[in-house]
Every structure is written in structure tokens, then in C-alpha cells.
Amino acid sequence: FLWQGLHSALPTNQVRADRRLTDSSTCSRCSCPHETILHALRDCPFSREVLVSGGFTFSVMDCFQWLKGIILHKDAIKLSITLWWVWQFRNNMLFTAEPWTISVVRRKVTLSMVENNVYNAKRCLGDESTRWRPPEHPWVKLNTDRSWLTGSYAMGMGGAIRDWTGMWRGGFSRGTLHGDALRAELLALEDGLTCCWEGGFRKVRCECDCLGAAMLFQERSMDRDYLHNHYDVIRRIKRLLARDWVVYVSHIPREINSVAHTLANWGVRNIGSNVFWRSPPEFVLLQLGKDSMS
Template identity: 30%
Template structure:
């Protein structure tokens, strides 16, 4: 029996497809959370963003909201062929309808499915943290700094090296 290959590092999408990595950050004491995402094509970064200053009841809600925000960002950006990667296996399984849906995320899942019907090709995939580093850094930054963030084409310096490393580019700042 063949064991499925588990991705160990971020992989570029094929031509004409964008890959969106997303992640959530949540604090159980304050119930505050936020999320971050990075949209990249086969060459490199196109956009990144995130939002914070919201109250969530669990880490799962933040992770599913991160997925919702990524598909909305792709729709608004005019991308119709996307791969969405998250390091939350349970969130990905619920989005793909591979597991029982937790009632606390049912509304977010509905939103995700409505938006994805407007896109031509959407694939949801689990990616271990080692493949989701850039999105994790964005989520952490957004959570710590608060507010709504959006970067087009030129990432902030603190994110540049992670993106270059993941894309196997040797340029460093």
C-alpha cells in the first residue's frame, strides 16, 4: 500500500493558478484573534493581508475565518483558479466536507462554499506548518499589531526573506 506523500516545504503552483496560504492566531485568555494570508503565483508573491481585533470563541473559528477571507480576497482580486492551503487539518476537512461540521463554523463554511461556486477551480489542502510559514508570520504580525493590513506585490521587509526562502530564491534583505 502506498503512503500519501506529505509536503515538507512550500511548493509553487502551476502556471495560471494562485496558491493562497492562510493561518489564524488566537489567544484563549482574551478571546481575540486574527488571521493572515499570502497569495502567490508560480513566480512569487502577488498579495498578502490580514485582519485582527476580532473576538472568536475558539482557534477553529479563526482558522476557518482565515480560509473564508482568502477565498473572498481571491474573488475580489479576480483570481479564478486557486489552491488554498491551511495548517489546520480539521478546518480543511470541514471545508472539504470530509468530516463532521462543528456548528460554531457552519456559517463561515456556508460563506466559503458560496464564494467558491463563483470561481472556476478551487482546491483546499492541508499543509504542515513548515509549508505555511509566510502565512503564519502574517497572522502573527496582524494579531500583535492589530488592524487591517494589505500588501500588493512588495512585501514588508520582515516577510521578504521568508517568501524568498519558500520560493527557493537566493535574494535576501
């Protein structure tokens, strides 16, 4: 694609007119008299709206030098992927009945970046034991985590529910004040279990990266829980666990809990929030992509 651009071979209307393949060199999107390669990829208002937040320069007026600068740029992969989708955006507007919106194009750029990162991670994949794994059929897996700010005592809770195919079945983020790290971990577990119950899931494998929290629920008895600082949350969780369903709570390494951790980080940055994510938010797609390698 970039090779075609460097060699004036991308079939814009100007290139096609120069080769007697069409009568008009006008841009079909904005009516500019000359749809050159530089115009189609950068200067057309529709293209520029996609590129404006992507780190592109608009001062270089020679197409060859501009594309060469992108290839030699430290973020060449990101810029090249963005340009590819700008070109696809142009073709979509010209040749299909359902044109994309700018937000759709930007999401396609993000997804392609995720796919590229996943591919690179696969190439240098190390120990398979440090990979997230989906549950067996017909279980779902709940991953929870917390984020805690020492100075403000702000707590962020987050979690994701995925099925045996790795498909997203729901997620959550919440932010609140006045707590410590362990309380945030317990609240994340409570929130996640509540989401699973309300979602109708009755076979749940729950994973968190806090050994102290996981160990509290290996024994379901409440006899000595009143001695704990967070007795109120522990009691609520054990009452949840005692319902008519099957739940296992286990400890996992932090490096395979990145999806829940990212959702918790969003919560701690948005105090007062309480969001249920019916589909995965864009900021967690990279972590989901890495998990999908399993």
C-alpha cells in the first residue's frame, strides 16, 4: 500500500485521469478539483478528521517526502495502519451504500493495532503457564481486581466476565473513596459476583491476583469473620457464595489479570462511577487481545 503511494500508483481520481481511465480528477467526497494521492490520504477534510489526533504532519507538500517521513517515523506501524484505514474509508464512502462514521474508522485503527500487538506477542511468547485461559463449557470466568491510591484512599474496582470461548459476557468499573487496598479487592469480588448472579450465570470460576482475598473464601464458615476489619464485605460475599450456584475463587498471577486491572484503573480515575460494560470498552481491547492468544 505505501509502496503504491510512493510510486504514484494508488488509483485516486487524479491518477486515473492522468492515465485516461476516467474523465474527472475531482474528489468524489469533497469536490476538490484534483484528488491527488496526498489529497486522498491527508488533505481531504474526511481524511484529515481521522488523522488530526494521530501525530501526522500537514506541512510537507511533496507526497513522496511525506510518505517517506511516515515510513522512517518512530511510530511507523501506527501511522501506516492509520493511513491504510483512511484509504479504506475513502473507498467505503465511494463504493458502498453504508458509509462508516469517523468513530468507526478510529475503532478499526485501534483493533488493527491490537491485532498487530497480539501477533508480535505470539512471536515472542514464553511460558504458557502465564497465560489467561478460558473456563471449560458451560462455565464462565470472572476476573476481578482493584486499584488503590495511597494518598487519597481512593478505590477502583473492576472485573470482566468471559465464557468458555473467551467471549465477553459483561464487565464493570466502579470508583469510590475511603478504603484500603484489601477492601477494594473484596468490593471488586462482591461487585463481580453480583454481576454474575444477576446475569444468570450459575457456574462461575472467579480469579483475582490478591492471595489474601482469595484465601478468605476457601473456608465458607462465618464463625470468625467478625474479627476481620472488613467483616461487613466478607459476610456479604459469603452470603452470595451460599446461594444456589457453584463458585470457585482462586488466586492467579498479576500478569494474567490485566483486563480486570485496566477496568479497575478506569474506576479509580472516575470516582463516583458505577458502570456495567455490556461490550468491551476501547481502552481494554489490547489486554483482551493478549488474552485471546489462549
